[in-house]
Amino acid sequence: MKTMTCRQMGGPCDTPFQGDTADEIMNKGIQHLEEIQDEAHKKAQKMMMDAQKNPEEVKKWYEGFREEFEKLRRIEAHRTRPKSPKEGLINLGKDKDRSL
Ligand SMILES: [Zn+2]
Numbered sequence: 001m002k003t004m005t006c007r008q009m010g011g012p013c014d015t016p017f018q019g020d021t022a023d024e025i026m027n028k029g030i031q032h033l034e035e036i037q038d039e040a041h042k043k044a045q046k047m048m049m050d051a052q053k054n055p056e057e058v059k060k061w062y063e064g065f066r067e068e069f070e071k072l073r074r075i076e077a078h079r080t081r082p083k084s085p086k087e088g089l090i091n092l093g094k095d096k097d098r099s100l
Pocket of ligand 1: 006007011012013014015032036041
């Protein structure tokens with residue numbers, strides 16, 4: 001079981017999602033974007049939907065997401081947290097509610 005947050009998936013909050021596979025976590029993340037529907041999440045959802053029109057973008061996002069997912073294994077192994085997590089996979093820079 002792994003945990004990724006909304007933010008790690010390029011979203012605007014720190015809600016955690018758990019799953020055994022990258023796909024499982026991704027589906028929970030997508031569901032979460034649909035459920036929350038505040039401005040920041042609507043924007044993230046829209047960006048994701050726009051990206052889906054472009055297969056190259058989807059591929060890029062998915063690869064980045066898988067990379068993040070694989071990193072979790074190392075984080076768990078070393079019991080350390082990265083000091084500055086990679087910027088959101090989808091660029092939501094100005095929507096971040098805290099600067100890292
Ligand atoms: Zn969220």
